[in-house]
Amino acid sequence: MGGRGSNSNLGGGSGSGLKTTGLDVTHNGETTRYYFTSKDGQNYYQRGISGTPEPTPLNMSAKEFRQRVESNGATTKAVSNAEYKKAEKAYQKERDSRPDYELGIGLKDNSAYRRTARKNRVMNRVMKRK
Numbered sequence: 001m002g003g004r005g006s007n008s009n010l011g012g013g014s015g016s017g018l019k020t021t022g023l024d025v026t027h028n029g030e031t032t033r034y035y036f037t038s039k040d041g042q043n044y045y046q047r048g049i050s051g052t053p054e055p056t057p058l059n060m061s062a063k064e065f066r067q068r069v070e071s072n073g074a075t076t077k078a079v080s081n082a083e084y085k086k087a088e089k090a091y092q093k094e095r096d097s098r099p100d101y102e103l104g105i106g107l108k109d110n111s112a113y114r115r116t117a118r119k120n121r122v123m124n125r126v127m128k129r130k
Contacts, residue, residue, distance in 0.1 A: 023077070025069050026077075035051070036061070042059065
């Protein structure tokens, strides 16, 4: 990572074409973590690990975003690769510990859930035909 500045590769494997940069922004006492990715010349941002990537306004880079936020009175702190990996592992661990019904997966011993899921599948097929 030495000498590469905001293009440090936090996530997205070497073949994915994604480069991720993290930034903690503190404004009015609230801290929000942003992750910036860039692919094929388009810049995206997301709030936190579980956020949905959205295109940045005016296709701003992470550096331009940081400058704009600081000019509005917020303080910023770069997120290191180790912090990113730690947050990603914590998110994955929390996601793996969720019960199956929150993820929409039927439990084998829960026949009421299976019955409801089957009714929904049949109803979806009927609605598709109409």
